[in-house]
Amino acid sequence: MHHARVAAPAAPARPSFLSPRRRATPSRRRAVASSSSSVFSRDADDDDDDPSRRVLAIDVGTSALKASLLSPSGRTLASSSTPYATGTTRPRAHPGAVEQDPDEWVDAFARTARDVLADDDDSGVVVAGVALSGQMQNVVFAKGGRAIRPALLYSDVRATAEAAAIEDALGGADAISRVLHNHKGAAGCLSKWIWAAKRERRVVEAADAILLGAHSYLAHVLTRGDASACDATTASTTGMLAPLNGDRDGRDGSRPRWATDVLGAFDGVDPRKLPALIAGRTPAAVGAIDDAVADALELPKALRGARVFHGVGDLASTTIGATGWDLGDGGAREYLYLGTSGWIARTCAAQDDDANSSSSSADGVFELLHPDPRLRIVASSMVTAGGAAEWARAAFLGSSRTGNNSLADLDALAASAPPGSGGVLFLPHLAGERSPFTDANARGGFVNLSMKSDAAAMARAVLEGVAYNYRSLSIALGSEGEGRGGERRGRGGALPVVGGGARSALWTRTLADVLNRPVRPVADATEIAARGAAAGVFVACGSWGSDGEPPRGYFPVDDDASDLSDDDGVVYPDAENAEAHARNHEVFAKLHAAIKTSGVDALAN
CATH class of the missing domain: 3.30.420.40 (ATPase, nucleotide binding domain)
Structure with a gap:
């Protein structure tokens, strides 16, 4: 097909880095x-x-x-x-x-x-x-x-x-x-x-x-x-x-x-x-x-x-920072990223069945190239994770009262509602969705509101709705877990959680309950991507010696990561909450398809 030429829109104003500039206001x-x-x-x-x-x-x-x-x-x-x-x-x-x-x-x-x-x-x-x-x-x-x-x-x-x-x-x-x-x-x-x-x-x-x-x-x-x-x-x-x-x-x-x-x-x-x-x-x-x-x-x-x-791109730098260069004894490493967007990603061998089949067998699952050509990254991602929480904070609380810790205010509000949010469910697809389904027109919403539903229940429903979508991502990746008793099918024991959302104690607790799997918020979670990005440069510059091996402790993982005790920051699921969330997720997983048949896509959004 050929298209008629159209007038180009005006280019952006000449950028400051190519013209005389005033010094920017210093950061606080x-x-x-x-x-x-x-x-x-x-x-x-x-x-x-x-x-x-x-x-x-x-x-x-x-x-x-x-x-x-x-x-x-x-x-x-x-x-x-x-x-x-x-x-x-x-x-x-x-x-x-x-x-x-x-x-x-x-x-x-x-x-x-x-x-x-x-x-x-x-x-x-x-x-x-x-x-x-x-x-x-x-x-x-x-x-x-x-x-x-x-x-x-x-x-x-x-x-x-x-x-x-x-x-x-x-x-x-x-x-x-x-x-x-x-x-x-x-x-x-x-x-x-x-x-x-x-x-x-x-x-x-x-x-x-x-x-x-x-x-x-x-x-x-x-x-x-x-x-x-x-x-x-x-x-x-x-x-x-x-x-x-x-x-x-x-x-x-x-x-x-x-x-x-x-x-x-x-x-x-x-x-x-x-x-x-x-x-x-x-x-x-x-x-x-x-x-x-x-x-x-x-x-x-x-x-x-x-x-x-x-x-490398942010998903790869975060993957390297969270899981290191190697696969470990389990043959794969997995983690959860909770930032503005979100994903669950797994590093595996390029010849692994995960790398060869996941991207074609499940809608919304990506097989991505790892910087190491012997490896692959298999990931399932959502468009708005922390972004949904930030939307909820602004919608329910207005401007942040605590400056940097914008999640703290939302946490405090959500914590006053019980687990399960009184039956209120939230769809976090505020800007379309990539996984576990791909739908550019998907939108968010609250379901099952009643006269008893208040801002606290809705705030908690947002955190839980994001967690429910993570459970759907986990299912798409084939990494569903079963809890603390040793029978879980997840890879590598406790699931590391990185990104800004890892600072929220309520959210990480919710993730453990919804995924029915131990999770481990990583210390300095917001620095993980920086470590991953810098790792290859340290190798290239010779800072890690001739073998290019990182110093011990550079990456927050080791091969015995599955042998974790209660006092090392691991958050274990509560059996009663996990059972209730499993029932809620069964309903949550059906909502997008059910709502889409209503023709809501035709509405202005």
Whole structure:
């Protein structure tokens, strides 16, 4: 099909990093508790570490950019985070649209870098490297080293018509899986690219690079447009890779490649603009921070000329940080991430049955490439996890009273309601859903409200509804557990919980009861992704010696992790609560399909 050319929308205002700038308002410095505002912390006990061996780990998240300065031992010497906005200029014109200004990621990087390295600016020592990680499955159109329109985020599902057209053109869902890996409908990057080509043709044609991760754009900018790259994990979320099975040889794992023949058949899609693929356990140094960019961003001296490492996407960096490099004695490692979005992920061997069958046997289950080509990540993810809690906090409580700990207020309200929320159920699909079903038009809702239902019951129902969806993810992955008596089928004993939501005692207790499985909130849960992102850079820089093995304690796991006692932070399920939640989940699991038949999708949302 061919489409008439349309006038390009106005490009965003010239970004501050390419024009004279005023120094950003300094971040408030205080103990780290949340990424909801700019925060800062420093550990003075690490002043004896060699500054030249330190790594600045960057996580370009959905709601904020976080920077952490790490020593080779894994200690966080300093950290800072800066939030940015999410939205779209025309939400009613494009239902399902979710966008961010990529240059706000750059400004947030500059601000957090100045905070984190403020005390090191006089040392004259450049950090070993900058490790970049961030949100995946985005589409950024760039020209001359900068974005020329807002980024279409992973949660953007406006391209429903384009997704349907792709399915028709390729012969249906089963046929698609034979030519494209992990195509996920309207959320897929190909659908978004075609959407833009139809409606913003001049923007798409003007772009000289298509970037698919927030961290990829940051690498592009810091190297003044020289780096146009995509890590294998991020690439495997886009729906634009060729199927992996044909590249397995049992020795080298998978050699990812773009499905250029398939992609190039769609009008407006030029595969030559796709980024270079980076694969391997050690991240690639894609360049060094350009002096002109450093001047424009007013970066500290410790970053001038520093090597830029294009790391893996956020799910992979979190996976590595939570489970380490190796599989352990059980042959697989599993964890739960509770952030703005959420997922349960498992690392397994590339030849494992999980890696070979899960992505095709269950709707909403992803098989993703691991940085180590011998491994795979099998994951099932939801769009809004902590995001649902933040929505509930704002809806029921208004502005946060405790600043950083925005969950604390919601916890206090929810804790005053009994487990089960008086029968109130909450569907957490506030922005579509990826797992355990894929539906761009799915929406949230409360079910079974009565005159007795109050704000406390609804608040608790939100936490429980997210937990119920995690149970559905667990079922999709085939990792359902049975409790404390040794009969559980889960892998590796207690399930590690990481991400900002792990700080909520009520939520982790609820997860244990709903999953009917011991869970273990990980200490420094919000630093897990930073450790994972930095790990490969420490290897590349030789900070871990010739064998590249991490120091003991760098990763919060070891092979005897299943031998856990009551006093090590493990939260065990309550048998009575678990039984009640199991009944509730049976109803919860049927609600989406039942509500969808009502025609609610036709309503404006």
